Amino acid sequence: MYDIIIIGGGAAGLTAGLYAGRGGLKALIIEKMFVGGQAATTYEVDNYPGFSERISGPDLMMKMEAHAKKFGTEIVYEDVIEVDVEGIKKTVKTNKNTYQAKALILAMGANPKELGLEKERKFRGAGVSYCATCDGAFYRDKVVAVVGGGDTAVEDALFLSRFCPKVYLIHRRDSLRAVKVLQDAAMANDKIEFIWNTTIEKILGEESVEGITIKNVKTNEVKDLNVDGLFIAIGVVPNSDLVKGKVETNEAGYIITDENMQTNKFGVFAAGDIREKILRQIVTAAADGAIATYAAERYINENRW
Incomplete structure (x- = not known):
């Protein structure tokens, strides 16, 4: 049993994992292929705070991955095939294993058309x-x-x-x-x-x-x-098929959350490009991930696990 399972290893997922591990929570990031999400395909990044010299997207994401692992967050590379968001225990099934957690953070991102x-x-x-x-x-x-x-x-x-x-x-x-x-x-x-x-x-x-x-x-x-x-600029598609009909989304498929990244399901949060928001950037994804973990920790404490 994990405290938090994070689906997606982009900037939002890695930051959520960093904050979870640093907060002493047992956290697991499940990523389908490789960490970094869209940012890992970006040739250069020069608008992420603290990096005044340009850094490649892959290098920045590798630093985020190492930072999350430093605080004990686990990362596995498996394909999530089913998610159960009902009930007090959240269940995530992959092509290899079944995991359970007290809280779930959805950070599967979005892909441009x-x-x-x-x-x-x-x-x-x-x-x-x-x-x-x-x-x-x-x-x-x-x-x-x-x-x-x-x-x-x-x-x-x-x-x-x-x-x-x-x-x-x-x-x-x-x-x-x-x-x-x-x-x-x-x-x-x-x-x-x-x-x-x-x-x-x-x-x-x-x-x-x-x-x-x-x-x-x-x-x-x-x-x-x-x-x-x-x-x-012909559109972006959120990777939300996994939770279609399980959490509230808008017409385009983006997950709807409040300012604390809480979805309409208790104990289920969303962060990064997958959620309905005005700006999709590495810095906003990271902010979402931090808020989602903080809110998830409060949820766990309030439910006296």
């Missing part, structure tokens, strides 16, 4: 990004493209225009889905150029992004566009 292009994954962190606020500063004085038509895509284009002399906003339709205030701001920005009714067919370059091939879906015209970076 991909375009499915050749070289898209190869160039992730080398010109392809899914997070303008994470990587935008790396493209100062460079030409970039954003693909998408919702709030995130337009917000990304506006954010990137602070650093870049030219930002192409590419959308497959002839109108945006973003709220009007964002549309008006983007259309009034002379650094942003809209490319309507267009899809991206190919990413150009050998070692990093050097350009893209685009196609007008109405005229079938194909041409190359010279850009240094491609920001893909």
Whole structure:
């Protein structure tokens, strides 16, 4: 019997494990593949407090892993196949074992939707990004493209225009889905150029992004566009299928919590990108993880285990 089981070994899960171990709690992190989550696929990080010199995503996550282990938190690499959130004992079944805990922290994260292009994954962190606020500063004085038509895509284009002399906003339709205030701001920005009714067919370059091939879906015209970076903003999918119907989520599948990371099930908390929130960054995931463990510890104490 563990005090806390944490599902997911990203920034939220590792921080939750760190705080649990440091607090003297018996904690287990269950990670499917490798620790770090999305952050481990980030080429460089320069907005995490305390690291004024750029650090790679994998290096930062390795430091977080070592920090959590330092205080005795266990980490196992198994695939969680079932979770029972009912009752006072929480049960987690993996492809290898069954575990029980007094409290459960859900930190499975979320994954950005991909375009499915050749070289898209190869160039992730080398010109392809899914997070303008994470990587935008790396493209100062460079030409970039954003693909998408919702709030995130337009917000990304506006954010990137602070650093870049030219930002192409590419959308497959002839109108945006973003709220009007964002549309008006983007259309009034002379650094942003809209490319309507267009899809991206190919990413150009050998070692990093050097350009893209685009196609007008109405005229079938194909041409190359010279850009240094491609920001893909067509949506994010939370990894919440495991608890679908077991805890409350919004329409998009993000887990709904209160400010203490408590879900609608007592003793079950959520942290990081999987929860409904305004900003998904390493620093906010870490904060969620710390709060979730603190709240879980209070829950355990109040229930006099």
